[in-house]
Amino acid sequence: xxxxxxxxxxxxxxxxxxxxxxxxxxxxxxxxxxxxxxxxxxxxxxxxxxxxxxxxxxxxxxxxxxxxxxxxxxxxxxxxxxxxxxxxxxxxxxxxxxxxxxxxxxxxxxxxxxxxxxxxxxxx
Numbered sequence: 001x002x003x004x005x006x007x008x009x010x011x012x013x014x015x016x017x018x019x020x021x022x023x024x025x026x027x028x029x030x031x032x033x034x035x036x037x038x039x040x041x042x043x044x045x046x047x048x049x050x051x052x053x054x055x056x057x058x059x060x061x062x063x064x065x066x067x068x069x070x071x072x073x074x075x076x077x078x079x080x081x082x083x084x085x086x087x088x089x090x091x092x093x094x095x096x097x098x099x100x101x102x103x104x105x106x107x108x109x110x111x112x113x114x115x116x117x118x119x120x121x122x123x124x
Contacts, residue, residue: 016119020082021067023115027089028060030108049095049102056092059085060112079123086116 031053063085066078089109096106 013122016115016122017067020112020115020119021064023112024060024064024067024085027108027112028057028064030105031057031060031092033105045098049099052092052095053105056088056109059088063116075123079120082116082120082123086113086120089113089116 063081066073066081089112093106093109093113096102096109
């Protein structure tokens with residue numbers, strides 16, 4: 001038998017999981033777009049931005065895929081993935097901060113990092 005409180009906790013957990021997955025998906029798109037707009041043969045700073053953007057997109061995609069699976073997940077693995085995603089998003093946002101026109105991507109990265117942190121807080 002499931003109490004109302006535990007049902008509400010489950011709904012909140014699923015909502016947070018979905019919000020985090022959605023934020024990861026949006027961040028992956030923003031980072032991939034930002035990275036594709038940069039000239040890979042340009043200055044060292046642009047190459048750094050491109051590498052960070054691609055890494056962030058890949059980590060967010062992997063996190064999104066992990067969160068979309070429902071069965072057989074070890075909470076330690078989910079926690080580690082969320083922490084990695086949060087950290088990479090924050091690093092990417094810091095790099096984006098230094099480039100005019102990349103403010104929107106930096107904001108998206110920070111929002112994704114916050115969604116990961118929020119979801120982490122719901123895990124036991």
